[in-house]
Amino acid sequence: xxxxxxxxxxxxxxxxxxxxxxxxxxxxxxxxxxxxxxxxxxxxxxxxxxxxxxxxxxxxxxxxxxxxxxxxxxxxxxxxxxxxxxxxxxxxxxxxxxxxxxxxxxxxxxxxxxxxxxxxxxxxxxxxxxxxxxxxxxxxxxxxxxxxxxxxxxxxxxxxxxxxxxxxxxxxxxxxxxxxxxxxxxxxxxxxxxxxxxxxxxxxxxxxxxxxxxxxxxxxxxxxx
Amino acid sequence: xxxxxxxxxxxxxxxxxxxxxxxxxxxxxxxxxxxxxxxxxxxxxxxxxxxxxxxxxxxxxxxxxxxxxxxxxxxxxxxxxxxxxxxxxxxxxxxxxxxxxxxxxxxxxxxxxxxxxxxxxxxxxxxxxxxxxxxxxxxxxxxxxxxxxxxxxxxxxxxxxxxxxxxxxxxxxxxxxxxxxxxxxxxxxxxxxxxxxxxxxxxxxxxxxxxxxxxxxxxxxxxxx
DNA sequence: CCAACACTTCGACCTTCATCGAACTGTCTG
DNA sequence: CAGACAGTTCGATGAAGGTCGAAGTGTTGG
Numbered sequence: 001x002x003x004x005x006x007x008x009x010x011x012x013x014x015x016x017x018x019x020x021x022x023x024x025x026x027x028x029x030x031x032x033x034x035x036x037x038x039x040x041x042x043x044x045x046x047x048x049x050x051x052x053x054x055x056x057x058x059x060x061x062x063x064x065x066x067x068x069x070x071x072x073x074x075x076x077x078x079x080x081x082x083x084x085x086x087x088x089x090x091x092x093x094x095x096x097x098x099x100x101x102x103x104x105x106x107x108x109x110x111x112x113x114x115x116x117x118x119x120x121x122x123x124x125x126x127x128x129x130x131x132x133x134x135x136x137x138x139x140x141x142x143x144x145x146x147x148x149x150x151x152x153x154x155x156x157x158x159x160x161x162x163x164x165x166x167x168x169x170x171x172x173x174x175x176x177x178x179x180x181x182x183x184x185x186x187x188x189x190x191x192x193x194x195x196x197x198x199x200x201x202x203x204x205x206x207x208x209x210x211x212x213x214x215x216x217x218x219x220x221x222x223x224x225x
Numbered sequence: 226x227x228x229x230x231x232x233x234x235x236x237x238x239x240x241x242x243x244x245x246x247x248x249x250x251x252x253x254x255x256x257x258x259x260x261x262x263x264x265x266x267x268x269x270x271x272x273x274x275x276x277x278x279x280x281x282x283x284x285x286x287x288x289x290x291x292x293x294x295x296x297x298x299x300x301x302x303x304x305x306x307x308x309x310x311x312x313x314x315x316x317x318x319x320x321x322x323x324x325x326x327x328x329x330x331x332x333x334x335x336x337x338x339x340x341x342x343x344x345x346x347x348x349x350x351x352x353x354x355x356x357x358x359x360x361x362x363x364x365x366x367x368x369x370x371x372x373x374x375x376x377x378x379x380x381x382x383x384x385x386x387x388x389x390x391x392x393x394x395x396x397x398x399x400x401x402x403x404x405x406x407x408x409x410x411x412x413x414x415x416x417x418x419x420x421x422x423x424x425x426x427x428x429x430x431x432x433x434x435x436x437x438x439x440x441x442x443x444x445x446x447x448x449x450x
Numbered sequence: 451c452c453a454a455c456a457c458t459t460c461g462a463c464c465t466t467c468a469t470c471g472a473a474c475t476g477t478c479t480g
Numbered sequence: 481c482a483g484a485c486a487g488t489t490c491g492a493t494g495a496a497g498g499t500c501g502a503a504g505t506g507t508t509g510g
Contacts, residue, residue: 005315007249007308012240016468020233034487047469049488059318068477068486078314083232085310089303090230093284137362241498259457272499274458293456293507 013058014086018043019051023060023074023083028208029115031064031071077171077184080114084173110210112203113173116188117195117210121220125191126172126182128224135170135183142170142183152187155223156194162186195220238283239311243268244276248285248299248308253433254340256289256296302396302409305339309398335435337428338398341413342420342435346445350416351397351407353449360395360408367395367408380448381422382415420445 014020021041026032032040038048052072055061060079064071074080110121117125129135134148144152153159162169171185183191192210195201200216203209212220239245246266251257257265263273277297280286285304289296299305335346342350354360359373369377378384387394396410408416417435420426425441428434437445 005312006242006245007311007315008240008242008245010240010311010315010318011236011238011245013236015233015235015237015240017231017233018468020231020236024232043468044470045487046471046489050468053488070487078317082307082310082314085307086232086235087230089307090232090235092303093235243498268498269500270457271459271501275498278458295457 010058010060010082013054013060014083016051017041018047019055022048022051022055022072024087026061026072026074027080027083027112027114029074029112031073033069033071037072074114077114077173080184081173084113084118106204106209106211107207110201110212111208112192112210113182113208114184115192116173116182116184117192118173118182119210121210121212121217122182124221125224129183141168142172142185144170144187152191155191156197157187157190162190235283235285235307238279238285239308241276242266243272244280247273247276247280247297249312251286251297251299252305252308252337252339254299254337256298258294258296262297299339302339302398305409306398309338309343331429331434331436332432335426335437336433337417337435338407338433339409340417341398341407341409342417343398343407344435346435346437346442347407349446350449354408366393367397367410369395369412377412377416380416381419382412387411387415 014023018041022037025037025040034048034052035045037052038045041048041051043051052061052063052070056063056072060075061072062075064073074083108119110117110119112118113122116122126135129148130137130142132147133145134151135142136145137143149159165186167186169185169187170183171188172181173184173188182188195210195212195216196203198216199213200220201210201212204211239248243266247262250262250265259273259277260270262277263270266273266276268276277286277288277295281288281297285300286297287300289298299308333344335342335344337343338347341347351360354373355362355367357372358370359376360367361370362368374384390411392411394410394412395408396413397406398409398413407413420435420437420441421428423441424438425445426435426437429436
């Protein structure tokens with residue numbers, strides 16, 4: 001008995017409603033200030049500061065100073081993965097928030113997961129990249145093939161710059177709504193940014209929803225058929 | 226704000242040390258009685274009963290009456306997956322138990338994860354099945370090919386019987402020690418049972434460790450080269 | 451039918467911790 | 481330098497919930 005790591009510390013941290021609200025807000029991928037997170041969680045800024053200190057101390061959040069603001073963000077993709085898998089189980093068990101917002105369908109269609117595209121369109125992109133052999137799976141890690149490099153390069157993604165980052169280029173991430181994988185990692189982020197740059201999609205304020213324009217969605221579906 | 230399912234209820238349940246100890250004990254895949262779980266968690270049986278009621282109510286555990294005993298087990302593989310992913314993050318963040326047992330190396334090599342084989346040997350089996358095209362990944366779900374069916378059939382797994390179960394035949398499960406996938410699902414369970422049947426391996430008492438015999442490990446490595 | 455056993459329920463206790471007011475540190479603006 | 485602003489620290493408060501003793505329910509075995 002008493003084998004392996006202790007999960008109760010981490011789970012207890014996530015288990016407080018105020019903290020889980022903050023974490024879910026940060027799953028939008030944006031870095032938020034302590035004040036914004038306090039409003040998001042519905043607590044005063046003193047309380048939020050205490051929570052954020054604990055989350056940072058446990059290595060779940062990353063803090064960045066900028067003038068008189070402190071920006072918090074999810075520490076890494078491992079943390080995001082745990083949160084997404086917990087979300088999946090909660091959804092399946094029907095532990096929904098008391099008031100499910102009107103944005104739910106949009107959320108299932110396309111949303112930001114930490115810093116990449118999730119939802120039905122995210123899954124479709126991932127499936128398409130694999131079906132067309134732009135990405136192959138090796139040891140469950142997605143790898144970009146020559147044809148894949150050509151595709152994203154022509155799409156405007158600077159692969160040389162991405163290679164300089166320490167982040168893995170490709171990762172897969174499990175989707176809570178579709179229960180399927182989608183593309184994470186530096187390439188997932190770069191592709192999402194490119195969709196924004198080209199005006200195919202835009203973020204809705206204060207939400208994880210990624211709203212595709214009619215034209216943008218058409219082009220997206222054409223590219224990832 | 227306030228989008229998606231509420232993860233704080235589930236996380237708070239897992240976050241109590243007594244409950245997480247019980248859950249980790251049940252990750253051995255064995256069904257345990259309330260009394261055994263109380264000892265495992267280091268609390269009285271009254272306290273354990275209260276915890277187990279909550280875990281069952283949330284759908285994390287499954288309860289089975291048998292005479293004057295109540296056997297508890299992990300509800301399904303989704304729950305096991307969340308626990309395993311939390312374990313992985315805790316291990317990476319160094320949130321280890323105060324006393325790491327002497328069994329740690331054995332645990333990394335081969336252990337039971339809910340009801341299938343995990344650890345280095347579990348990952349090796351999974352990689353081998355994929356490398357030899359006995360299993361192919363489709364939409365991130367492993368599928369048994371014709372050659373795979375032949376292999377496991379000759380090994381003594383009754384595929385027709387497995388097909389009758391409602392459980393998915395193949396699933397992948399992320400490993401906390403190796404951080405790679407291994408095989409779960411009905412086939413994962415059947416293969417592990419066959420290793421026990423053939424005497425290749427045996428379970429250590431009160432532990433998740435799967436101890437392979439010298440001969441058994443040799444045959445295992447030969448089969449999944 | 452009674453005693454032993456496994457477990458659940460109830461109630462009381464008590465620790466833990468989230469919460470917020472107040473005071474303090476550091477930063478930007480005029 | 482003063483005032484506004486963002487955030488942290490400290491301390492008091494109070495609610496939530498883990499804990500266990502005692503009593504109750506259901507089961508087994510003699």
